Amino acid sequence: MTVDLATLTLPNLALEQQDDGVLIVTLSRPAKRNALNAETVEALVTLFSAVPRAGVRAVVLTAEGAHFCAGLDLVEHHDADRGPADFMHLCLRWHEAFNKMEYGGVPIIAALKGAVVGGGLELASAAHIRIADASTYFALPEGQRGLFTGGGATIRVAGLVGKARMIDMMLTGRVYQGPEAVEVGLAQYLVEGSSLDAAVALARKAARNLPLTNFAICSAISHLGNMSALDAAYAEAVIAGVVNTQPAARERLDAFAKGTAARVRPND
Numbered sequence: 297m298t299v300d301l302a303t304l305t306l307p308n309l310a311l312e313q314q315d316d317g318v319l320i321v322t323l324s325r326p327a328k329r330n331a332l333n334a335e336t337v338e339a340l341v342t343l344f345s346a347v348p349r350a351g352v353r354a355v356v357l358t359a360e361g362a363h364f365c366a367g368l369d370l371v372e373h374h375d376a377d378r379g380p381a382d383f384m385h386l387c388l389r390w391h392e393a394f395n396k397m398e399y400g401g402v403p404i405i406a407a408l409k410g411a412v413v414g415g416g417l418e419l420a421s422a423a424h425i426r427i428a429d430a431s432t433y434f435a436l437p438e439g440q441r442g443l444f445t446g447g448g449a450t451i452r453v454a455g456l457v458g459k460a461r462m463i464d465m466m467l468t469g470r471v472y473q474g475p476e477a478v479e480v481g482l483a484q485y486l487v488e489g490s491s492l493d494a495a496v497a498l499a500r501k502a503a504r505n506l507p508l509t510n511f512a513i514c515s516a517i518s519h520l521g522n523m524s525a526l527d528a529a530y531a532e533a534v535i536a537g538v539v540n541t542q543p544a545a546r547e548r549l550d551a552f553a554k555g556t557a558a559r560v561r562p563n564d
């Protein structure tokens with residue numbers, strides 16, 4: 297049942313597995329600004345299909361070079377001269393990859409830098425936490441390229457920033473960066489130093505939670521959001537029934553009951 301990630305063939309991705317269960321995934325096509333060609337999308341499908349069964353406790357998604365991801369490989373798209381059905385099927389593979397990420401149950405923390413644009417923003421928005429640094433900027437240039445989003449932006453980017461802002465980004469090419477990007481919801485953190493260092497620190501924190509708890513956080517919240525409020529409330533109760541009675545939680549509850557567990561305090 298357990299998958300050994302080292303046996304997977306993953307073009308344009310580099311993996312580093314750390315002892316504490318943190319997996320660092322690096323987009324490794326910097327000469328093309330980590331643009332997503334069909335081969336890379338397949339690698340993301342393969343990887344994120346396996347991650348939930350590989351003992352990974354948290355993922356950091358980062359990139360080689362100055363830019364996180366330039367989106368759809370426009371040159372491949374140009375040269376392939378795809379028909380509508382071909383492109384629809386390609387988009388379905390993007391959805392397969394990004395759904396595996398969002399619903400897979402393993403926390404994914406995106407360490408952003410430089411361009412996070414078009415399909416690159418669709419990829420980032422499938423992560424559970426996004427960290428921007430001073431160089432990071434977000435845009436949906438599809439409008440200017442004569443294209444439309446096809447990797448889930450209408451669902452995830454609109455979910456983050458709202459429909460009106462997404463429409464503005466696409467109609468006018470508006471770029472968000474700095475504190476404004478956090479204010480509108482594109483990133484949860486803006487750091488002064490390296491987004492990768494910050495992402496690894498947060499991944500280590502998340503990795504200390506019980507895996508079944510993280511599974512619920514990183515799959516149930518998204519699934520429940522797709523349901524009616526009535527069904528979501530029912531399903532939440534069922535999930536809580538399983539998660540909140542897991543034997544592994546006993547030790548943590550004992551510590552609280554004995555007064556030895558950390559208390560929740562405001563930041564200094």
Ligand code: 1HE
Pocket residue numbers: 327328329331363365366367368369370371372387390411413414415416437438441443444445446447
């Ligand atoms: C690419 C791509 C790409 C760079 N596909 N090859 N995405 C966009 O519209 C973004 C397009 N890219 C850019 O605006 C810029 O390249 C960047 C701001 C990301 C980086 O600028 P810069 O000056 O560092 O690099 P560059 O000189 O523009 O590009 C360097 C190389 O990367 C060059 O290749 P080379 O062989 O000539 O050296 C570029 O062609 C290549 N490159 N970006 C292919 N995107 C499921 S639908 C999703 C819809 C979309 O995502 S639309 C795409 C939106």
